Amino acid sequence: MKVWQKNLILIALVVLLAAFPLWYCRDAEFGGADGMAGELIEETNPDYEPWFQPIFEPASGEVESLLFALQAAIGSGVVCFVLGRLTAKKPEGEKKV
Amino acid sequence: MKQNRHNHVRLPAAILAVLGLSTVSASAMHIAEGYLPKVWAFGWMAVCIPFVAAGFLSIRKKVERSPKAKVLLAMCGAFAFVLSALKLPSISGSCSHPTGVGLGAILFGPTATTVLGLIVLLFQALLLAHGGLTTLGANLFSMAIVGPLVSWGVYRGLKKAGAKPAVAVFCAAALGDLLTYVTTSFQLGVVYGNITEYLTIFAVTQIPLAIAEGLLTVVVFNVLEKYSAAELRELSVL
DSSP: OOHHHHHHHHHHHHHHHHHHHHHHTTTOOOEEHHHHHHHHHHHHOTTOOOOOOOSOOOSSHHHHHHHHHHHHHHHHHHHHHHHHHHHHSOOHHHHTO | OHHHHHHHHHHHHHHHHHHHHHTTTOOOSSOOTTOSOHHHHHHHHHHHHHHHHHHHHHHHHHHHHOTTHHHHHHHHHHHHHHHTTOOEEOTTSEEEOOOOOHHHHHHHOHHHHHHHHHHHHHHHHHHSOSSOSTTHHHHHIIIIIIHHHHHHHHHHHHHHTTOOHHHHHHHHHHHHHHHHHHHHHHHHHHHHSOHHHHIIIIIIHHHHHHHHHHHHHHHHHHHHHHHOHHHHHHTTOO
16 A cells, blocks of 8 residues: 555544544533633632733734644644645655666 | 725724724733742743753754754744644634644754744733743743643654654654643642643643644644655655
């Protein structure tokens, strides 16, 4: 099997893994796990006051999603740039032929 | 005609607005800002300092030995950047994200990856209010020290036992990811009690995501194995 075929199957599996919960627990809220942990702390230790606030908080959900998209875009840009340069060369085994 | 053109603009704008609204503030997993008492917050930072220092030294040594590795190192950092931006739904009905540090640990060893993890965590703490500066030490310890150490150990161990590289990479990345969140659970449990509850929140949510991270790491590794086997051998990965 060629590398791209193998990888296509692997990526399809990842998509299935991410999609399955959406179908399996349709009524779930899909909130963040860290928010749940924060709630649990507040529940079990009602006296606890977070002693430090984030210096900068995204102004809204939109701004936050912008920054997250930016993070993913920068990352995948670099990853794909490097992989593109690597794959532009012939693979090791075929070089000598 | 003019009216028509306006509609063309308005419809996509409306769709974008709806999409934007539906993703309102879903933070994901690191320990949030201010949620560790001062003793623990500073204690974890102190624990991390030697690892970060060793990481800088290790990177310098590896880059000196094989300058080509710089490009791969940048890619490992970028890979962690992408994966920790992807908040995925899980079977527990909540969301979390992979860490993406397994790849770096396999290629460059655990301490070099600590530095990569530090960059990701700083970005998220400063710009996204995700994780935090006071909890940076604790989050760095779980995601950029324990996770990479596990990944690196599992990869080396399985390779020595004669497993196929792809299998070793999958197990290494998945276990490193999972153990990161187990560590987070313990870090909170030690302070607040209820370790098992934190384990169900973090670790159970993480199981399918850890598998996803393992698969994605193998995707990148497959390409590297075919096209830069020489560099991988130089880093004694293969």
